[in-house]
Amino acid sequence: MNVHDLDAHPLTANQEWEWDFDHSIGSAAYHRPVLLRLRGPLRPCALREAVAAAVRRHHSLRTRYPLVDGRRMQVVDPPGSRPLPLIDLTSLPARAREDALVRIGRDDAASPFDMAGGTTVRWGLVRLAADHHALLVSPHHVAVDLWSLSVLAADIAAHYRHAAAGEPLPARPAPLQPSEWARAERERWTSEHLDAALAPWREALARLPALELPADHPSTPGPPSEGWLLCTHLDAGLSDAIRALSRRHGVTVFVTLLAAFHSMLARVCDVDRLVTYSLTARRHSRAMEDAVGLYSDYLRVFADLTGGPPFAEVLARTADRVLDGQDTQRLPNEWLLRGTDDGTRPHPLERVGFTMHNTPPVGFPLSEGIRAAAIDFDAHGQGPVTAYWRAHLFFDTFDFGSGPITTEIFTAKELYASTGPSDWARRYSAVLARVVEDDQVPLSRLPGR
Known part of the structure; x- marks a missing residue:
């Protein structure tokens, strides 16, 4: 793998710290996925489109952290297609659906991330009934901090409302990207x-x-x-x-x-x-x-x-x-x-x-009915x-x-x-x-x- 053939950038100082911490204890030991219950007339296709739009907008949602030419780097993958996997539990009895939903959250919490070769944010949509879903958002700390969760929730909700109404997504200024922050850090320090x-x-x-x-x-x-x-x-x-x-x-x-x-x-x-x-x-x-x-x-x-x-x-x-x-x-x-x-x-x-x-x-204000x-x-x-x-x-x-x-x-x-x-x-x-x-x-x- 050659650094010049990839959209590769040095890590920020805190990404370096997180990379070391991940390799010292393993990401599954301390990451905490978010599982949101959604009640109401959800439109899964619109939510899938909203998640894809957020992934396009924020590079950290599609970044890997491999060794490139012996250096730890952040490699930003092209937007591509990042579907929101759907897990359908409607065939199970009601009590079994809830048990299965809890297992999904716990299994994800116990699953490590492949920082070098895989995604550092996992997504999933669980259907429990026609008007009852659950959204799984499971980010590694290197990709999303606590403040970012609020930004991400607002972005997805705004995109969802436009997609559900059949409206084009509005153009917005590009946010600061981690690669830009890394470059600014090294220029300053x-x-x-x-x-x-x-x-x-x-x-x-x-x-x-x-x-x-x-x-x-x-x-x-x-x-x-x-x-x-x-x-x-x-x-x-x-x-x-x-x-x-x-x-x-x-x-x-x-x-x-x-x-x-x-x-x-x-x-x-x-x-x-x-x-x-x-x-x-x-x-x-x-x-x-x-x-x-x-x-x-x-x-x-x-x-x-x-x-x-x-x-x-x-x-x-x-x-x-x-x-x-x-x-x-x-x-x-x-x-x-x-x-x-x-x-x-x-x-x-x-x-x-x-x-x-x-x-x-x-x-997570998707719409008034959800x-x-x-x-x-x-x-x-x-x-x-x-x-x-x-x-x-x-x-x-x-x-x-x-x-x-x-x-x-x-x-x-x-x-x-x-x-x-x-x-x-x-x-x-x-x-x-x-x-x-x-x-x-x-x-x-x-x-x-």
Whole structure:
């Protein structure tokens, strides 16, 4: 295979990271397909045409990632014909149809991707009745990030409405493509520019004290392979109090939750400076807002709790540090990790994570007569889960402006017993309850271990 005979391009920095991660644990271990139930007078041919239009428009939906002349590349295949396979379950009894639908989702979740020779996005349409279907969209992370799912859903829905009405698809400006982003990255991040950008990161990391998480087992080198996952939620009253506290201090709920997370770590680990990372959409420009691909990145926030300040001061400092992190975020994650790697595992910038999601679940407005709803087909087992993060501790929080704030807590199995997530949930809830009661409480009076 010759690079000059193909529509081949270098990978973006984050595609390189995803490529390495895929080959270290296998894509089937952590990818999560989307299965949407569609009730109403769906027109499968129009949906097939809409999916084909989205595949034509977004290169990441028809890209492979092989080695070309010894280099990892993204190869964009021609649009061609990408039919939406139809699986007809109408011959089965009603209960058996539902069981078969769940199996389809679970089987796809367990199926790895062939990044080099196959597609990195799988599609399927399941017919359960004349007015009852399910759409399977199964993307590899290298092709579609979380923001992209909303863009993709809106694109398909818009195309469907035109196709169902027999109207031609309207011409639209081409979105940013991953190959264009890769080229822009390499033009911007020359070796001199990269070295200059890495210098303050190396200096900041060198000044940080070691973060020793309390653990049930001795620490082992290397990223975790398995972990324990707990989904829990704060009660509605505490959740509303957190939102009210955020409004009084003019900060986002993310800043308040992160400040409490940093305060908890400072008390439990007996440090006054630390760093955590958060997943962000990284859509810095209008051209990126309409793009489908892997553009998300990580925001690093350095916490400074020296002097044992009151929580109100921690909030102000955290808000400033979040802004600082956003200013420096354009340095790609993969190159940042390589450039600051001192051999410590997990990398200090990957050890503890905290992310907040405040965008409601992806909608799919095909037409007024069709109702879409996500299908939960996970097995919900009680055993350990595959480590989706390289972190030893990761909090994934969800706040949609009302009701309980939900948190998924991951702890590495190498460090923690199965009770690890619930222990951290207890600590975190105790800190949050204390700071909403008194935002002037000093760090030394917050709950500890």
